[in-house]
Amino acid sequence: MNQDESKPQRTEEPGGGILMGRPFGVPVYVAPSWFLVAALITWVFGDQIERVLPELGAARYLVSLFFAIAFYGSVLVHELAHTLAALRFKLPVRRIQLQFFGGVSEIEKETETPGREFVLAFVGPLLSLILAGLFWLTLYAVEPGTVPGVLLGGLMISNLIVAIFNLLPGLPLDGGRMLRAVVWKITGNAMSGTVAAAWVGRALAVTVLIGLPLLTRTGALGNSTADIGGFTTVTDALLAAILAAIIWTGAGNSLRMARLREHLPELRARSLTRRAIPVESATPLSEALRRANEAGARALVVVDGHGTPTGIVREAAIASVPQHRRPWVAVSALTQDLADGMRVPAELTGQPLLDHLRASPATEYLVVEETGAIYGVLSTADVEKAFVKAMARPSA
Numbered sequence: 370m371n372q373d374e375s376k377p378q379r380t381e382e383p384g385g386g387i388l389m390g391r392p393f394g395v396p397v398y399v400a401p402s403w404f405l406v407a408a409l410i411t412w413v414f415g416d417q418i419e420r421v422l423p424e425l426g427a428a429r430y431l432v433s434l435f436f437a438i439a440f441y442g443s444v445l446v447h448e449l450a451h452t453l454a455a456l457r458f459k460l461p462v463r464r465i466q467l468q469f470f471g472g473v474s475e476i477e478k479e480t481e482t483p484g485r486e487f488v489l490a491f492v493g494p495l496l497s498l499i500l501a502g503l504f505w506l507t508l509y510a511v512e513p514g515t516v517p518g519v520l521l522g523g524l525m526i527s528n529l530i531v532a533i534f535n536l537l538p539g540l541p542l543d544g545g546r547m548l549r550a551v552v553w554k555i556t557g558n559a560m561s562g563t564v565a566a567a568w569v570g571r572a573l574a575v576t577v578l579i580g581l582p583l584l585t586r587t588g589a590l591g592n593s594t595a596d597i598g599g600f601t602t603v604t605d606a607l608l609a610a611i612l613a614a615i616i617w618t619g620a621g622n623s624l625r626m627a628r629l630r631e632h633l634p635e636l637r638a639r640s641l642t643r644r645a646i647p648v649e650s651a652t653p654l655s656e657a658l659r660r661a662n663e664a665g666a667r668a669l670v671v672v673d674g675h676g677t678p679t680g681i682v683r684e685a686a687i688a689s690v691p692q693h694r695r696p697w698v699a700v701s702a703l704t705q706d707l708a709d710g711m712r713v714p715a716e717l718t719g720q721p722l723l724d725h726l727r728a729s730p731a732t733e734y735l736v737v738e739e740t741g742a743i744y745g746v747l748s749t750a751d752v753e754k755a756f757v758k759a760m761a762r763p764s765a
Contacts, residue, residue, distance in 0.1 A: 409601030541619030
C-alpha cells in the first residue's frame with residue numbers, strides 16, 4: 370500500500386464513504402453510518418466498563434472507543450476472508466464496505482458450484498470464531514479486571530456473537546448462503562437454493578423482531594431483569610426492528626439479484642437489434658427515411674464510399690427535425706461518429722453484453738457480424754425494455 374492510499378480519502382463512487390485503503394487491491398470504505406454505530410458502541414461499552422473499572426472515570430470512553438475500532442477491525446478481517454476466497458476462485462470483488470451493523474464484500478460474480486459457494490460463505494464466520502479463540506487464549510496472559518482484560522474479553526464475546534449471528538441459516542447472512550449451497554447441491558438448481566434461503570431469512574427477520582425483545586425481557590440472554598426499564602425496552606425493540614429490517618431487505622435483494630442472473634441470458638444483442646440500412650453522409654434525411662421504410666428498417670448507418678460504417682444516425686436527432694425540413698438536412702448533421710466500444714458483436718448475450726454497454730455508454734451501438742458486416746443498430750432503450758420485461762416474469 371503506497372502513502373497516498375494509506376490516507377483516508379473520499380470515494381469517487383456515490384455512497385461509498387471514506388476510502389481507507391486497498392488490501393489485496395480491493396478498496397475498503399467506511400460508510401458514514403459507521404460513525405453513528407461507533408458512537409453507540411462507545412457509549413454502551415463505556416457504561417459496561419464503569420461497572421468493572423469505576424476508577425477510570427471519563428477515560429472509560431477512550432477505552433470504549435478503542436474497543437469500537439478494534440471490533441470493526443475484526444469485522445474487516447471477517448470480510449477479508451470472504452474477499453480472499455473470492456479472489457482465490459477468480460471472482461472479482463468490487464469493494465469492501467464497513468457500515469451499520471457490520472460489513473459487506475461486494476463480489477461481482479456468482480460462484481460456479483455449490484461447493485465453492487459454501488466455502489466462500491463459511492470462511493467469514495470461521496475467521497470470526499478463530500479470532501474469538503485467539504482473544505480467549507490471550508486473556509490468560511493478562512490480569513483480570515484490567516483494561517487489557519476488559520478489552521480482550523469484549524472482543525472475544527463480540528467476535529463469537531458475529532460468528533454465531535452470521536451462521537444463522539437465512540439470507541443475506543453467511544449461514545443463508547451456506548443453506549443456499551446445500552439446497553443447490555441437493556436440487557441441482559441454484560435458484561431453488563436462493564428461494565429457500567431467502568424465505569428462511571424472512572422467517573428469521575420476523576423471529577428477531579419478536580423474539581429478541583422477549584429474550585432480553587425474560588433474562589434469557591443472561592441480563593438482569595431488575596435493570597430493565599422503559600428506556601431499555603424501547604432500545605431493545607428498536608434494535609430488533611433494525612436487525613429485522615436489515616435481514617428482511619437483504620433476503621428480498623438476494624431474490625431480486627438471483628432473478629436478474631437467471632434472466633440475463635435472455636438479453637441477446639442479435640434479437641434486440643434493429644434492422645438498419647447503409648446511407649452515405651450527404652443523403653438527405655427524407656430520402657434516407659424513405660429507403661428505410663421501403664426496406665422495413667428502423668435505423669440508419671452512415672458509410673463512406675467503400676461501404677465502411679463511420680457513424681450512426683441518432684434516433685433522438687431524427688425526431689428533433691421537423692417534417693418540412695427533412696429534405697434539406699443531410700444525415701451527416703445527425704450522425705454520431707463510431708467511437709471505440711460502439712461496435713457490438715452480434716453474438717454477445719447476458720452479462721458480457723451488459724458489461725460491453727456499461728464500458729462504452731451510448732444511446733445506439735453498431736452491431737456487427739464476426740466478418741465485420743453490418744447487422745443492425747442496438748438501442749440502449751430497447752435493452753432496458755427487455756431487461757425490465759425479463760425481470761417482471763416469475764422465475765422458473
